[in-house]
Structures are given as structure tokens and as C-alpha cells.
Amino acid sequence: xxxxxxxxxxxxFAVEAYTPNIGAVVxxxxxxxALDETTQAELRQALANHEVxxxxxxxxxxxxQVAFTRSFGEVAEVKAFFPRxxxxxxxxxxxxxxxxxxxxxxxxxxxxWREQPxxxxxxxxxxxxxxxxxxxWASLTSAYASLPPAFQAYLETLTAVHTWEISGWTEYLxxxxxxxxxxxxxxxxxxxxxHPVVRxxxxxxxxxxxxxxxxxxxxxxxxxxxxxxxxxxxxxxAQVPEFQARLRWQPGTLAVWDNRSTQHYAVGxxxxxxxxxxxxxxTEAVAG
Amino acid sequence: MSTIATNIQRYATLNAEPLTxxxxxxxxxxxxxxPLNDAQVKDLKQALADHQVIFFRDQPFDLEAQKNFGRxxxxxxxxxxxxxxxGHPEILRIxxxxxxxxxxxxxxxxxxxxDAEPPLGSILHLHTVPPHGGDxxxxxxxxxxxxxSDRFKQYLEGLTATHDGxxxxxxxxxxxxxxxxxxxxxxxxHPVVRxxxxxxxxxxxxxxxxxxxxxxxxxxESAAILAYLYEHSTQPEFVVRFxxxxxxxxxxxxxxxxxxxxxxxxxxxxxxxxxxxxxxxxV
Numbered sequence: 001x002x003x004x005x006x007x008x009x010x011x012x013f014a015v016e017a018y019t020p021n022i023g024a025v026v027x028x029x030x031x032x033x034a035l036d037e038t039t040q041a042e043l044r045q046a047l048a049n050h051e052v053x054x055x056x057x058x059x060x061x062x063x064x065q066v067a068f069t070r071s072f073g074e075v076a077e078v079k080a081f082f083p084r085x086x087x088x089x090x091x092x093x094x095x096x097x098x099x100x101x102x103x104x105x106x107x108x109x110x111x112x113w114r115e116q117p118x119x120x121x122x123x124x125x126x127x128x129x130x131x132x133x134x135x136x137w138a139s140l141t142s143a144y145a146s147l148p149p150a151f152q153a154y155l156e157t158l159t160a161v162h163t164w165e166i167s168g169w170t171e172y173l174x175x176x177x178x179x180x181x182x183x184x185x186x187x188x189x190x191x192x193x194x195h196p197v198v199r200x201x202x203x204x205x206x207x208x209x210x211x212x213x214x215x216x217x218x219x220x221x222x223x224x225x226x227x228x229x230x231x232x233x234x235x236x237x238a239q240v241p242e243f244q245a246r247l248r249w250q251p252g253t254l255a256v257w258d259n260r261s262t263q264h265y266a267v268g269x270x271x272x273x274x275x276x277x278x279x280x281x282x283t284e285a286v287a288g
Numbered sequence: 289m290s291t292i293a294t295n296i297q298r299y300a301t302l303n304a305e306p307l308t309x310x311x312x313x314x315x316x317x318x319x320x321x322x323p324l325n326d327a328q329v330k331d332l333k334q335a336l337a338d339h340q341v342i343f344f345r346d347q348p349f350d351l352e353a354q355k356n357f358g359r360x361x362x363x364x365x366x367x368x369x370x371x372x373x374x375g376h377p378e379i380l381r382i383x384x385x386x387x388x389x390x391x392x393x394x395x396x397x398x399x400x401x402x403d404a405e406p407p408l409g410s411i412l413h414l415h416t417v418p419p420h421g422g423d424x425x426x427x428x429x430x431x432x433x434x435x436x437s438d439r440f441k442q443y444l445e446g447l448t449a450t451h452d453g454x455x456x457x458x459x460x461x462x463x464x465x466x467x468x469x470x471x472x473x474x475x476x477x478h479p480v481v482r483x484x485x486x487x488x489x490x491x492x493x494x495x496x497x498x499x500x501x502x503x504x505x506x507x508x509e510s511a512a513i514l515a516y517l518y519e520h521s522t523q524p525e526f527v528v529r530f531x532x533x534x535x536x537x538x539x540x541x542x543x544x545x546x547x548x549x550x551x552x553x554x555x556x557x558x559x560x561x562x563x564x565x566x567x568x569x570x571v
Contacts, residue, residue: 019421019423019552021421105524131295131306131308132309134308136524241425241550242552246524267524269308269310269524269526270309
């Protein structure tokens with residue numbers, strides 16, 4: 001069930017499928033260069049088509065990474081989760097050290113607990129451990145497509161609730177402030193949101209299974225036991241190796257993923273080695 | 289520009305580049321299609337012990353050379369059910385094309401763990417690979433065991449599980465002309481935690497392919513425990529995903545790994561041969 005032949009050819013770069021179902025390596029672009037509008041438009045299409053793009057052997061300054069990432073949409077100056085790079089507030093530093101080892105070893109799509117989750121993210125390797133620290137992406141387009149039509153039709157009637165509260169942030173905020181004030185403030189500012197269980201991708205028009213185990217708490221209107229059982233089944237689809245791409249980072253590798261149709265997982269097998277990447281969040285699409 | 293620490297391990301006669309923290313290494317500096325000397329065999333055995341699955345590139349085996357390579361590691365195993373190429377009973381053909389209704393190894397398993405003495409290892413050579421897809425995943429059952437809580441390790445101590453070939457092999461090779469009417473497939477009991485005869489390390493020794501239940505437990509308890517062990521042992525942290533090229537070879541240790549073949553390339557052809565090494569009774 002390869003999707004390889006489904007796409008119009010690109011004119012500004014070559015694309016090599018990473019697996020038949022998800023991922024592509026983009027050849028022929030030097031991301032230090034300003035890219036013309038046609039190239040940028042084709043990159044946006046490629047991102048939607050292949051769901052995660054890999055660029056190898058790129059030598060970028062932080063400013064160049066920011067400029068390149070703007071090909072895909074608005075670049076957000078993010079506030080909360082990771083430390084920011086001095087002089088480049090659009091860049092978040094994803095870093096794990098011996099003193100503070102960490103990796104997001106949980107399947108998730110970024111920030112689905114907001115009404116408008118990010119479009120995607122560009123992630124650029126800075127320090128890579130000798131072994132370990134791969135990243136996995138799962139195609140929720142392929143996951144949806146693998147289901148029988150009658151089941152797809154049923155899922156399309158459902159709505160799910162997404163919240164940051166089930167992801168460990170509640171405990172974190174209480175640990176920071178035992179009075180509970182910070183937790184209450186966060187709850188007021190970011191209440192749970194609803195998303196359809198099946199979303200339509202705004203660029204490809206393909207259906208995407210839109211639940212993830214980090215942020216999706218339950219399906220509306222179902223008894224809890226049924227909701228749990230159904231979500232367990234749906235979450236398991238991201239574990240199917242046929243729907244996954246696994247990247248081993250090399251120096252100069254940059255990945256851009258489509259947060260509208262994928263989930264991802266950072267393999268936490270490299271502690272206590274040093275690992276650092278620069279991350280830029282992409283928000284709404286460029287108009288037109 | 290980003291930096292990477294080096295990780296090539298140098299043995300006396302070959303190099304190994306680990307692919308993940310817990311399992312898998314790509315070997316270079318050796319031609320395994322030719323006869324090997326004692327030092328090379330020693331290094332290969334050590335590399336297998338160190339990395340649990342070792343990978344080679346550009347090794348265009350013919351069947352005799354592949355069998356000869358396998359024999360350095362022990363007598364060759366004969367599969368209980370699969371037909372073999374004429375004149376080569378020790379060879380297992382691994383083949384998928386547009387007509388395939390299933391592929392070998394679609395689910396997680398350790399080869400023929402239903403045998404009383406399951407194979408030590410398997411050596412797979414692919415002479416034809418699809419343009420994309422067809423990766424193989426290997427999970428470290430050492431890392432999976434090590435990561436269990438101490439309390440859970442205690443719980444598993446002394447338990448054995450039943451591994452049965454019947455539900456796997458019965459009727460499977462009919463399309464190849466094999467008639468297994470009246471045939472009995474192997475069924476054995478093995479410890480859930482196995483001690484590796486070479487490294488002495490403990491490994492989980494259950495797999496969803498062959499393991500039917502843990503002996504001596506109520507069925508529901510056994511099912512819940514196995515479901516947990518399967519989910520636990522196949523986490524990305526314990527897994528290496530190998531991408532094949534033409535004439536790649538993978539040599540894996542069945543005693544401390546399980547593996548899964550990704551089938552995402554239909555209708556393309558993926559084809560090669562496997563040689564399997566006899567093993568010992570698990571303890």
C-alpha cells in the first residue's frame with residue numbers, strides 16, 4: 001500500500017521516500033540559501049504529502065534555521081516549555097545532559113490540548129550522542145487508511161477531549177506551587193478542548209486519526225470503559241511499524257514534521273550522554 | 289555544524305558500529321562470503337554476544353557459502369515445517385511478492401522457539417530488496433528484562449511458559465506443496481527468564497508468535513502478564529530497526545532477541561535465504 005506514486009513530481013528538489021508509508025528525504029537543497037516562492041510552496045506540499053521531511057548535511061546558523069522554517073508557515077515565539085536560544089527567541093533548546101537527562105519518550109502530537117495545535121516543527125541536530133536518541137514518527141493518515149470502512153464511518157461520528165492534565169503537568173505544577181494557585185491559573189487559561197476523532201488534512205484532504213495517548217483523555221458520549229477500550233485500540237495504531245519512520249540522527253540533519261497528521265516519540269536510550277537539538281514551532285499556514 | 293561522538297568499536301579483525309544503545313551493530317572490515325580464520329570467527333562470536341544482532345553489507349552469498357558461514361557457529365538447524373530448496377534442507381527461503389498473503393515473521397517472535405532446543409541464531413541474506421520498505425525490527429530481551437522492576441523480576445523467577453508451533457505452522461506451507469496431515473509440530477516448555485549460555489545474562493524468553501501461556505498460572509493472569517511483557521519488550525528503547533540493501537546480511541541471536549518483519553512494500557519483491565544454527569535447551 002505504498003503512497004509513492006500518488007504525488008505530483010516536485011520541480012525544485014528531489015524527494016526520496018524514507019518508507020513506503022511515511023517520510024521523505026529531500027535532496028538538492030542548500031537550506032542556507034533563500035528559497036523562492038515556488039520552492040517554498042513545493043516544500044509545504046511535500047510536508048503534507050510525506051508527513052515528515054529529512055534534510056541531510058545542512059550547516060545552518062540559528063538565523064538560517066529560522067528563515068528556512070518560515071517556508072512552512074508562521075514561526076512562533078514560544079513562551080513556556082523549553083529554554084529559548086539567546087538572540088533567537090523562536091528557537092527552543094531541546095537538551096538532555098548527564099545532570100538533567102530527559103527525552104519525550106511518549107507518543108504524542110504537539111499541543112493538541114489547544115484549539116489550534118501547531119502545524120509542525122523543525123528540529124535541527126546540534127549535539128548527537130554516540131548511540132541512541134533516535135526519533136520515531138507515526139503516520140495517522142496510514143493508521144486511518146488501514147481501518148475497515150464501517151469502522152472509519154463510526155469513528156467519524158466521534159469527538160474526543162484533549163487536555164494537558166493527563167500528561168503529568170498537574171503533578172509538575174503542584175510540585176512547583178503546593179498551594180494549587182498555579183494549577184488553577186493554568187486550568188483557567190487552558191481548559192480541555194474538543195477535536196473530532198477523524199480530522200481532514202487541510203492540504204491533502206486525507207483523513208487523519210486524531211487521538212494521542214499523551215493528551216487525549218476520553219471520547220465524548222461513551223461510557224468510560226468503552227472510551228478507554230476504544231482509545232487503547234486507536235493508540236495502538238501508532239505502534240504499527242508499517243506506519244512508522246525511525247530516524248537515526250547524524251550531524252547536519254534537520255527534520256520537519258507535520259503535526260496535523262503525525263505523532264512522534266523520542267527514544268530515551270542515550271542517558272547520560274549529551275544530546276541537543278534546536279526546535280522551531282510552526283503555526284498557521286502562510287496565507288495563499 | 290552539529291557534532292557527534294564516535295562509537296566505532298574495534299575488534300582484532302573487524303569493526304562494529306553500534307546502531308542503538310541496547311542492540312544492533314553494523315560490522316565492517318570482513319568478507320563473510322569467504323572462508324574465515326579463527327581470529328575472525330572469534331571476533332564474530334564476540335560481536336554477536338556484545339550486540340545480539342549484527343549486520344553486514346555487500347555480502348553476496350551463494351547457498352554453499354552461506355551454509356559454510358553458518359557452520360562456524362554450530363550445526364545447522366532444519367525447520368520443522370517449511371520446505372527448502374532442492375538439495376539444501378538447511379536453507380529456508382524467505383520470499384514475498386505480489387501474490388503473498390502473508391510474509392515470514394510478520395509478528396514479533398523468536399525463531400522456532402517451540403523446539404525443545406530452539407535455534408541459537410539465524411543468518412538472513414537478501415538478494416532482492418524492494419525499492420523502499422521491508423525493514424526488520426529486533427528487540428533486545430536483555431534490555432527488556434533489565435528494565436523490569438525488581439519486584440516483577442522476582443515474580444517471574446522460576447516460571448515457565450509453553451511455546452507451541454502448531455498454530456503457527458499448521459497448513460502454512462500448503463501453497464508450497466507441503467502436506468502436514470498427521471504431522472506433529474513441536475511444543476515445549478521454556479523458562480520465562482532464560483540465562484544466556486555464553487554471556488550469562490538474563491533475557492526474557494517469551495514471544496507472541498509461539499508462546500501460548502505461562503504454566504501454572506490462571507489463564508487470565510497469564511494473559512495479562514504476557515500482554516504486559518510483549519508491550520514492554522517492544523518499546524522503541526529496546527529496538528533497532530534495520531534497513532536492508534541488496535546483499536545485506538543479518539545474523540541474530542534467537543536466545544536474547546525477538547524480531548519482526550515489516551510488510552509495507554506489497555506488491556514489490558523481497559527475497560533471500562536463511563540459515564539457522566542449532567541451539568540448546570533453554571535454562
